[in-house]
Amino acid sequence: MSALPAPCLATATNPRGWRRQPLLQGGLQLGLVLGLSLQLAASTAPPSESLATASAPRLLGFGDATQRRIVSSSPLAQAWFNQGLQQAFAFDEIEARRAFSAALAADPRCSMCAWGLAWQHGPSYNSRVRGDLGEARRYARLAQQLSLAHREAPLERALAEAMLERLQEGDVAKLPAATLAVLEACGPDTTESRQVHPLDRVFERRMRILSEMFPKDPELLAWWAEALFVIHPEPSGLDALWAGLSSRLLQGVALHPQHTGLIHYLSHAADSSADAPRAINAVQNLQHLAPASPHLQHMSSHLLVKLGRYAEAVQANQRGLAAQAQLDRQLQTQGFTAGINWNPHNQRFLWIAAQLGGDLKTSLAMAEQLAAEAPDGEWGDFLRGLPWLTLVHFERWRDILARPKSDGVSPPLLAHARGLARLRLGLLADARADVALLEHHLDEESRSSQERKPARVAFATLLLAPLQAEQAWSRGDAPAALATLREALRLEADMSPSEPPLWAASAQRGLGQMLLRTRERAAAIAAFEADLQAFPANQAARVGLAAAQALPR
Known part of the structure; x- marks a missing residue:
């Protein structure tokens, strides 16, 4: 051609006066x-909205140094x-x-x-x-x-x-x-x-060329990064591409350390590469560059969780929640309706980070808040179960059984928490109904024709597997218990990752805990080390690893 x-x-002339x-x-x-x-x-048909009367609130603190001459x-x-x-x-x-x-x-x-x-x-x-x-x-x-x-x-x-x-x-x-x-x-x-x-692919190529023609133009680089994210929303199998983008963005941030767009896209690119340690300082600077932005205040938590710095991730999301409240007040004062609400995302990230960091009080408080604010529908049923999942994560078995049932909680999730608590406390007969409910739920998901069936089946299996493993252990069949947990681990690996993770449970950690009980030192150490690789320095796996290392050789 x-x-x-x-x-x-x-x-073309460069609007910023740099040598092209x-x-x-x-x-x-x-x-x-x-x-x-x-x-x-x-x-050119006129836009549908009346621009003559268009107005907007005056908003400061969202990256005031990020400007482009037009x-x-x-x-x-x-x-x-x-x-x-x-x-x-x-x-x-x-x-x-x-x-x-x-x-x-x-x-x-x-x-x-x-x-x-x-x-x-x-x-x-x-x-x-x-x-x-x-x-x-x-x-x-x-x-x-x-x-x-x-x-x-x-x-x-x-x-x-x-x-x-x-x-x-x-x-x-x-x-x-x-x-x-x-x-x-x-x-x-x-x-x-x-x-x-195909036209999104074309647009990405156009933006890439423009950013290469004007390598010191921060907006062109940011627009290319976003265009690339649109056509490659998942980093799986694209590590080299993501690493290359991350390196380009790091170079851009070095030239424009106050550019919130470059830093924001860097936080996403580095989240999918090995560049998190190199990017974290720039991303954390968003808290100073954009103090009024609920989302940018939160963004460092993506990398902080990857780095195992969970307390800082909690603080980042707390800043995001405070910024959202301030933004809503500012819009109301100026006579504008509230727009995007980042609270649900920031709250779930805070909940996950607190769990991984071993902070029961903060995690449970946020779980209770999410449950109280949960919408109707299946997702709301899941959110109303977060306090139960939190107590499972921290192995508060008696607290689970003492907690009154509440309406609107997903029945399988409730059966998972209460059944596991009963089994761990030796109440085997009482747990049979919970196991039966979860088995029926798994069977229904397996026979359904719903969208995202594999993920739903995997999640149903992850709810049931720990209970089946406990039943096998109680009857003295350790090999069956381990086989059940290894199958759950395989299914967990096949699930699409979510951001933040759907919950802080880990089949890898559950396998490690069972290996502790069978006193298989090397295998238990390997299981907890794998969990720590996925979630560095998470408290539950650190405790498990220390216990595994204390087993006799």
């Missing part, structure tokens, strides 16, 4: 062209754009849209203000499913139309056309030749790529 021309980008690196040959081959407007231009003669539009940028990098699309709308109202000719709205109405790291993109497409068309008038800003035009290209409608096979050329350069069609919309 012949190279496609890129005449405007080849002479030579245009990469790969960029020429991929044809990052500004001629796309000839193929993508369409009648083509606009309005200082107000520039200020609102910067606020939208900060909110977008804090993953608050509601506040980002408000700010970008206010920016466009202040300067209706601002291409990047319209681009920001297209960006925040389109696919993102937390919303990768391409649903109704009508609003995003309208703003992308507006941004592209406005960019044509700014001949002195070819980079803004390139961004506008890349966004409009991403949001095209129709049959992929009928896309413009320039788009198909980039899609072909993205590599062969694979099982993974077929799960991603």
Whole structure:
């Protein structure tokens, strides 16, 4: 395929005044062209919302140093754009849209203000499913139309056309030749790529090229990182890719140590690589750079849990909860409704971190709060069972049996906690009904045709396995007890990881505890060491490892 021309980008000016690196040959081959407007231009319908009356709350403390100079003669539009940028990098699309709308109202000719709205109405790291993109497409068309008038800003035009290209409608096979050329350069069609919309793959390649052309531009690097996360939401099997992104982001943060977008994406990239120790200091700096952001206050806890620094992870989420309360008050004071509420995510992370750190008081208090605030439905039934799971984790067997039953708790989860407590206290006959209920639940999940059946079957097995192992142990069949727990360990490994973990239980730890009882020193040590590799320095595994090492050789 012949190279496609890129005449405007080849002479693009850098809006930050840095010396631009030579245009990469790969960029020429991929044809990052500004001629796309000839193929993508369409009648620009006015956005559905009234921009003339658009308003937004004034919000400070979300990364005020994160700013980008745009083509606009309005200082107000520039200020609102910067606020939208900060909110977008804090993953608050509601506040980002408000700010970008206010920016466009202040300067209706601002291409990047319209681009920001297209960006925040389109696919993102937390919303990768391409649903109704009508609003995003309208703003992308507006941004592209406005960019044509700014001949002195070819980079803004390139961004506008890349966004409009991403949001095209129709049959992929009928896309413009320039788009198909980039899609072909993205590599062969694979099982993974077929799960991603081809135009998101094209957009990622466009952002990568722009970030390589302007390597000192922090927003371009951040936008490429997000585009990459959209097409590769799971790091499994992509360790080299994630490590490469993490290294690029570390370099970007070294140049721009106060850029909240770069640091935020670094926290996600390093969470999936071996770079957590190198990234943690920069990520922890978010607490000072964005003190008002509930999400950015929390973000360091992802890496802190990976590093076994659980008390600090608890504190990070406590800061996030306090920031959410302050943000809600600030919005109310300015006459705006509350937007995104990060409390459920931060609360669950706090609960998990406290458990892994061995802090019963904090973990149980947060579990009780989550249970009290749980919504209706299956997920709420699970959350209402968190106090029971907490007591299981800390092996508070008598507290479990003394705890009154409450409505709305998942019956299998309740049977898991009460049945295990009865078995560990030697109340074998009393536990039979709990075991029977869990066996019936597993049978139902195995026969169902529900979505995510393998994960549901695995979870049902993990609830039942410890009870079956205890029953086997009570009748003197240690090999059967160990076999049951090893099968549970296999199923746990097959479950998709969640962030935070669904619960702090570990089949690996349960196996280690049973090996302690069978006095198999080497195998017990190996089991606890494996658990510590997954969750460094977690208190339960540390205690188990010490007990295993004390066994006679």
